[in-house]
Amino acid sequence: MLNKLLYILCLLCTCTVMAQVDSLEVETDSIAIADVDEVAMDSLVTTLIDSIEVAGPNNITNTSSLSLFFEKLYYMQEQGKGHVNIVHIGDSHIQADLFTNCIRKGLQEQYGNGGAGFSFPHQLAKTNGTYNTRYKSNASWNSRRVIYAAEPDMEVGLSGIALETHENFAVELNVKDSAYNFNTIKVITPGNEEAFDMATSSKTIIMESTVPKVIHHKIKSGEVLGSIARKYGVTITELKRANGLKNNNIRAGKTLKIPTSQKEKKEIKRSEFIPLALQADSLSHYYHSDAAIDKIYLLPHGERKEYSLSGLVLENDAPGIVYHTIGVNGAKASDYNRFPLFFEQLPALKPDLVVISLGTNESFDKMGADAFLQQLNQFVANVRAQCPDAAILITTPPPSLFKRKYPNTFAAAYAKGIAMQEAEKNLATWDMYSEMGGLYSVPRNAKKGFISTDRVHYTKDGYEKQGKLFIEAFIKAYDNFKTNRK
Numbered sequence: 001m002l003n004k005l006l007y008i009l010c011l012l013c014t015c016t017v018m019a020q021v022d023s024l025e026v027e028t029d030s031i032a033i034a035d036v037d038e039v040a041m042d043s044l045v046t047t048l049i050d051s052i053e054v055a056g057p058n059n060i061t062n063t064s065s066l067s068l069f070f071e072k073l074y075y076m077q078e079q080g081k082g083h084v085n086i087v088h089i090g091d092s093h094i095q096a097d098l099f100t101n102c103i104r105k106g107l108q109e110q111y112g113n114g115g116a117g118f119s120f121p122h123q124l125a126k127t128n129g130t131y132n133t134r135y136k137s138n139a140s141w142n143s144r145r146v147i148y149a150a151e152p153d154m155e156v157g158l159s160g161i162a163l164e165t166h167e168n169f170a171v172e173l174n175v176k177d178s179a180y181n182f183n184t185i186k187v188i189t190p191g192n193e194e195a196f197d198m199a200t201s202s203k204t205i206i207m208e209s210t211v212p213k214v215i216h217h218k219i220k221s222g223e224v225l226g227s228i229a230r231k232y233g234v235t236i237t238e239l240k241r242a243n244g245l246k247n248n249n250i251r252a253g254k255t256l257k258i259p260t261s262q263k264e265k266k267e268i269k270r271s272e273f274i275p276l277a278l279q280a281d282s283l284s285h286y287y288h289s290d291a292a293i294d295k296i297y298l299l300p301h302g303e304r305k306e307y308s309l310s311g312l313v314l315e316n317d318a319p320g321i322v323y324h325t326i327g328v329n330g331a332k333a334s335d336y337n338r339f340p341l342f343f344e345q346l347p348a349l350k351p352d353l354v355v356i357s358l359g360t361n362e363s364f365d366k367m368g369a370d371a372f373l374q375q376l377n378q379f380v381a382n383v384r385a386q387c388p389d390a391a392i393l394i395t396t397p398p399p400s401l402f403k404r405k406y407p408n409t410f411a412a413a414y415a416k417g418i419a420m421q422e423a424e425k426n427l428a429t430w431d432m433y434s435e436m437g438g439l440y441s442v443p444r445n446a447k448k449g450f451i452s453t454d455r456v457h458y459t460k461d462g463y464e465k466q467g468k469l470f471i472e473a474f475i476k477a478y479d480n481f482k483t484n485r486k
Contacts, residue, residue, distance in 0.1 A: 058435055058469055058472055058473050058476070059473055059476065059477070060393065060428050060429065060430045060473045060474065060476075060477040061419065061422060061428065061429045061430075061431070062422040062423055062426075062427065062428045062429060063428055063477045063480070063481065065391060065392070065422075065426045065427055065428045066353070066391045066393065066428050066477065066481075067481065068352075068389065068391060069084075069352050069353045069390075069391035070477075070478055070481040070482075071485075072084055072352050073111065073321075073352075073478065074481075074482060074485065076111075076112075076319055076320075077111060077112075079319075080319055081319050082319055083114040083115075083315065083319070083320065083321070083322050083350075084111070084114070084320075084321050084322070084352050084353075085117075085321075085322050085324065085349055085350045085351050085352050085353075086107075086321060086322070086323050086324065086351070086352065086353045086354075086355060087117075087118070087324045087325075087326065087346070087349050087351040087353070087354045087355070087390075088100050088103070088323065088324065088325045088326070088327075088354075088355040088357065089325075089326045089327070089336075089354065089355070089356055089357070089358075090326075090327045090331070090356065090357035090358055091327060091328060091329065091330065091331045091332070091357070091358055091360055091361055092327065092328075092329040092330065092331075092360075092457065093327065093357060093360065093398070093457070093458070093463070094325055094326070094327025094357055095122075095127070095128060095129065095327030095328055095329050096128055096129075096130075096327070096463070097129065097130035097131070097132070097325055097327070098458075098460055098463035098464065098467075099458075099463040099464075099466050099467050099470075100323065100325040100327075100467070101130060101131070101132065101325075101467075102463065102464045102466075102467025102468065102471075103323065103467045103470050103471060103474075104116075104117075104321075104323035104325075105179075106467065106468065106471040107321050107323060107471060107474065108320055108321050108323065110471075110475065111320055111321050112318060112319050112320025112321060113179060113316070113318060113320045113321070114315060114316060114318060114319065114320035114321055114322040115180065115182055115184075115313075115314050115315035115316045115320075115322045116130075116132050116133065116175075116177075116180035116182070116314040116322075116323075117313060117314065117315070117322045117323050117324035117325065117349070118158070118159075118311055118312070118313055118324035118325060118326060118349060119132075119133050119173070119311065119312045119313065119314050120159040120161065120163075120311045120312070120326075121135035121137075121141075121163065121171065121173075121309070122135075122161075123135045123136070124137055124141040124143070124163060124171070125141065125143035125161050125163055126143065127143075127145075127161070127329065128329075130325070131176060131177065132175065132176060132177045132180050133173060133174065133175055133176060133180070133314070134173075134174045134176055135171060135172065135173055135174075136171070136172045136174070137165075137169055137170065137171045137172070138169060138170055138267075138268055139165045139167040139168065139169035139170075139171075140165065140167065141163055141164065141165045142154070142162075142163070142164050142165065143161055143162060143163050143164075144156065144161065144162040145160065145161050145162075145328050145329070145330070145331070146160040146161065146328050146331055146335045146336055146338075146339055146342070147328065147329075147330045147331055147332075147335050150338065150339065153306075154308075155190045155308065155310075155339075155341050156339045156341060156342060157188070157190055157310035157311070157339075157341040157342055157344075157345045158188055158310045158311050158326065158341075158342060158345035158346060158348065158349075159310055159311040159326060160326055160327070160328035160331060160335075160336065160342060161328060162308070163308065163309050163310075164306045164307060164308040164309070165306065165307055166305065166306050166307075168267070168300060169298075169299070169300060169307070170205070170268045170273075170297055170298070170299055171297060171298040171299075172205070172295065172296075172297055173185075173295065173296050173297070173298070173312070174294070174295050175293075175294040175295065175314075178294065180314060180316075181292040181293060181294045181316070182292065182293055182314040182315060182316055183288060183289050183290070183291075183292055183293070183315065183316045183317045184286060184287070184288045184289075184313075184314075184315045184316070184317075185198070185286060185287055185293070185296060185312060185313065185314055185315075186283075186284040186285070186286040186312060186313040186315075186348070187278075187284055187285045187286065187298070187309070187312055188283070188284050188309075188310040188311045188312065188313070188345055188348050189285075189308060189309060189310055190308050190310060190341060192280075192282065192283060192284065192285070193308075194278075194280065194285055194301050194302075195300070195301055195302075195304060195307045195308065195309075196285070196298045196299065196300070196301055196307065196309070197275060197276075197278070197298070197299045197300070197301045198275075198276040198278060198287050198296055198297065198298060198299070199273035199274055199275050199276055199296070199297045199299055200273070200274045200276065200293075200295070200296060200297065201272060201273050201274060201297065202274065203272065205268065205272055205273075205297075213260050213262040214257070215232070215257070215258040215260055215262075216255050216256070216257060216258065217231075217232070217255065217256045217258055218253070218254075218255050219250050219251065219252050219253065219254050219255070219256060220252060221252040222252075223250070223252070224248070224250070225239055225240070225245075225248050225250060228256065228258075232258045232260070234258065234259055234260075236248070238259050239256065239258070239259070241259070242256075242257050242258070242259040243256050243257055270299065273297055273299065276296075283345075283347060283348040284313070284348050286313075292316065310341075310345055313348070313349065324349050324351075330361055331358070331361060332358060332361045332362050332365070332375065333356075333358045333362070333372070333375040333376045333378070333379040334362075334375045334378075336379055336382075337375060337378050337379055337382060343382045343383065343385065343386045344386060346383065346386050346387055347386055347387055351387050351390040352389075352390060352391065353390060353391045353392075353393060354383050354387065354390050354391070354392050354393070355392075355393045355394075355395060356376070356379065356380070356383075356392065356393070356394050356395070357394075357395045357397070357432075358376065358379070358397070359372060359376075359396065359397035359411060359414045360397045360398070360400065360411070360456065362375070362410070362414070363397060363400070363408050363410035363411045363414065364402070364408075364410075364456075366410060367410070368410075368413075369410070369413040369414055369416070369417045370417075372410075372414050372417070373414075373417050373418070373421065376394070376418070377421075377425065380392055380425065380427065391428070392426075392427050392428070393427070393428040393429070393430060394418050394422070394427055394428070394429050394430070395429075395430045395431075395432045395470070396411075396414060396415035396418055396419075396429065396430070396431050396432050396433040396434075397411045397414060397415070397432070397433060398411070398432050398433060398436050398458065398466065399411065399433060399436050399437060399438060399439065399441045399442050399445070400442065400451075400455060400456045401442050401455035401456070404453075404454065404455045405455075407439045407440060407442070408439075409439065411433060412433065412438070412439050414433075415431060415433035415434065419431065428477075430470060430473055432466060432469070432470070435466075435469050435473075436450075436465075436466065436469075442455055445458075445462065448461075449461050449462070450462030450465055
């Protein structure tokens with residue numbers, strides 16, 4: 001143990017400031033996570049390493065694989081028209097849309113805002129999502145994430161979360177960030193079925209699933225407040241309060257409102273909405289407006305047993321980047337690979353670049369690097385089968401700790417493996433793992449307020465730090481492309 005510690009200290013002493021901590025060829029098996037004695041020295045080593053600020057070059061590597069994408073971006077800027085679509089797919093680091101929203105805003109400030117991109121009603125699926133949009137509905141919705149086994153009646157598509165209802169419904173989409181008001185909205189459904197109508201409204205509609213049940217009682221001859229109160233299990237005082245009565249006098253033929261704690265489903269009438277005419281192509285049903293929209297409603301189209309929604313796309317008429325994000329809490333590459341519909345619907349987003357951020361959940365399953373790369377490469381192959389012209393950029397998983405204590409060496413092995421195969425697989429790589437400090441960086445990131453208490457997820461500041469680093473690397477790569485463009 002002492003010799004091992006001295007060896008690490010010697011290595012630290014010979015490292016330059018620019019050296020990456022995880023460049024010590026850390027393999028998956030280099031630390032036995034279950035062996036507490038082997039990792040006991042982490043506190044001392046971490047303290048020493050924590051004092052070294054690791055600064056990498058922050059580059060996207062193998063950028064030649066991005067040439068076609070960069071050419072499209074260059075053309076859009078030169079012509080001042082059209083959209084360039086980036087699709088960012090991942091796990092819980094992506095679903096929260098903190099890391100990706102920072103990227104979205106940063107790139108759109110540089111190259112133009114073409115819209116919010118892919119949108120999914122996470123609130124209806126009872127899970128977290130972006131701040132930019134909010135959804136409400138008067139109906140209850142069933143959902144199933146890509147991490148669970150497939151069910152014949154619930155197809156998991158582009159959102160990575162199946163969402164359906166068997167009820168009559170109205171769904172309100174409300175844009176919270178005015179920068180993402182839209183001119184075009186697309187509806188993506190399994191099989192591109194026409195399951196939804198769209199509408200606006202000239203009045204405020206309260207979206208509630210249930211409301212207090214209203215009971216009315218027509219007073220019969222001879223009835224008194226006391227007998228009516230006993231019939232419905234309320235007090236005379238409650239009856240008088242509900243009906244504005246100053247005394248106990250009532251008359252036959254009049255109607256009393258009975259107060260109750262019971263609830264009933266709130267029905268919303270179609271007459272409350274102004275219908276919009278939809279158009280269709282082979283991938284979606286859509287509506288376009290000359291004026292920007294910040295609120296719209298989805299309603300059932302026709303009579304169906306169930307209504308399934310894979311997601312929406314929000315775009316505006318301005319030239320720029322449309323930054324789509326798709327993330328599922330707990331997801332692994334193997335989870336997505338089990339659902340063909342996910343990849344079949346991907347062309348609806350017209351991706352010019354697909355960014356893939358996976359690996360954290362695989363590392364906590366302690367999946368070996370070779371097995372992880374096999375699943376990741378299958379994911380890439382599935383993307384390319386549907387979107388052959390899209391460039392692909394892999395981001396390595398960020399540093400994390402097992403049990404809030406032990407360095408995640410599996411993530412280190414994944415980062416190394418991704419970099420080693422990028423040329424062979426014609427992939428670009430952004431090494432977030434190293435840029436966030438590498439193997440022993442978590443305590444330092446925690447002190448800076450970048451990583452959450454679970455030592456896996458990052459704070460808002462931490463995700464924004466990642467986003468700014470990604471933007472810096474992206475701009476550097478694109479500027480280099482323009483400099484060397486012939």
